[in-house]
Amino acid sequence: MKRIGxxxxxxxxxxxxxxxxxxxxxxxxxxxxxxxTVPGIKDLPVAVRTLFREKGVDLCLAFGMxxxxxxxxxxxxxxxxxxxxxGVLESKPVVECFVFEGEAxxxxxxxELARHRAEEHAENAYDLLFRPEALTRxxxxxxxxxxxxxxxxxxxx
Numbered sequence: 597m598k599r600i601g602x603x604x605x606x607x608x609x610x611x612x613x614x615x616x617x618x619x620x621x622x623x624x625x626x627x628x629x630x631x632x633t634v635p636g637i638k639d640l641p642v643a644v645r646t647l648f649r650e651k652g653v654d655l656c657l658a659f660g661m662x663x664x665x666x667x668x669x670x671x672x673x674x675x676x677x678x679x680x681x682x683g684v685l686e687s688k689p690v691v692e693c694f695v696f697e698g699e700a701x702x703x704x705x706x707x708e709l710a711r712h713r714a715e716e717h718a719e720n721a722y723d724l725l726f727r728p729e730a731l732t733r734x735x736x737x738x739x740x741x742x743x744x745x746x747x748x749x750x751x752x753x
Contacts, residue, residue, distance in 0.1 A: 597626065597627060597628060598626060598627040598628075598654045598655075598725050598726070599627060599628050599629070599630055599651060599652055599653040599654055600620065600627055600628070600629050600630070600653060600654065600655055600656070600657065600721060600722075600725070601629070601630050601631075601632070601644065601647035601648070601651065601653035601655065601656035601657065602616060602617060602629055602630070602631040602632075602656075602657050602659070603631070603632050603633070603634065603640055603643045603644050603647065603656055603657070603658045603659065604631075604632075604633050604634075604658075604659040604660075605633065605634055605635060605636055605637055605639065605640065605659070605660055605661070606633060606634070606635050606636075607635065607636045607637060607660075607661060608659065608660065608661035608695075608710075609661055609697070609703075609706065609707075609710075610661065610695070610706065610707050610710035610711065610714075612659040612661075612693060612695070612710050612711070612713070612714035613631055613633075613657070613659050613714070615710075615711045615714040615715050615718075616657055616659070616693070616714045616715065616717065616718035616721075617629055617631070617718075618715075619714070619715040619718040619719060620718050620721070620722060623719075623722050623726075626726065627725070627726075630647055630651045630653055632646070632647060636671075637660040637661075637662060637671055637672055637675040637694075638671055638674055638675045638678070640658045640660060640675050640678065640679060641658075641675065641678030641679050641681065641682045642678075642682075644656040644658055644679060644682045644683075644690055645682040645685065645686065648682070648686040648688055649686070653688075654688060654725060655688060655689045655690075655691065655721055655724060655725055656682075656683075656688070656689075656690050656691070657690075657691045657693055657717060657718065657721050658679050658690055658691070658692050658693065659693045659694075659714060660672065660675060660692075660693075660694045660695075661694070661695050661696070661697060661710065662694060662696050662697065663696075663697050664696075664697045664698040668696075668697075669696070672694055672696070676692060676694070679692050689721075689724050691717050691720060691721045691724070693713055693714055693717040693741070695709055695710045695713055695742065699742075709742045709743075710742075712741070712742045713741045713742030716741040716742065717741055720741070736748050
């Protein structure tokens with residue numbers, strides 16, 4: 597049975613891991629989820645690696661919600677590099693799902709964006725483990741998580 601790790605933070609203002617878990621549950625059986633919550637975004641890489649090593653997860657979804665300040669963007673970048681490194685060290689995928697507070701105009705929009713992005717990243721994670729051919733079919737489609745898809749470039753249609 598496959599295992600999917602869900603790692604989120606107390607700093608986030610939306611429970612994205614809950615939305616991802618619900619979307620994964622819609623996909624059926626054949627996997628279990630393991631969830632860990634850490635204080636902040638820079639704590640995500642260690643939690644992800646811990647789930648790989650101690651719980652034997654096959655893939656991790658990492659959820660973060662950086663604030664609007666320039667410092668928050670720097671912290672998100674550092675966390676992202678750590679997540680990449682954790683995945684490389686374990687030779688397992690880490691699906692990063694960050695929602696920046698500045699992407700939304702108000703709390704309602706922020707909540708909706710976070711929910712949609714978490715659900716769509718959960719679908720990508722499921723496909724990585726169980727249906728990689730589904731991702732191949734969507735190659736170069738201009739898919740976006742949380743917003744409307746951009747579509748392929750005109751010359752590539």
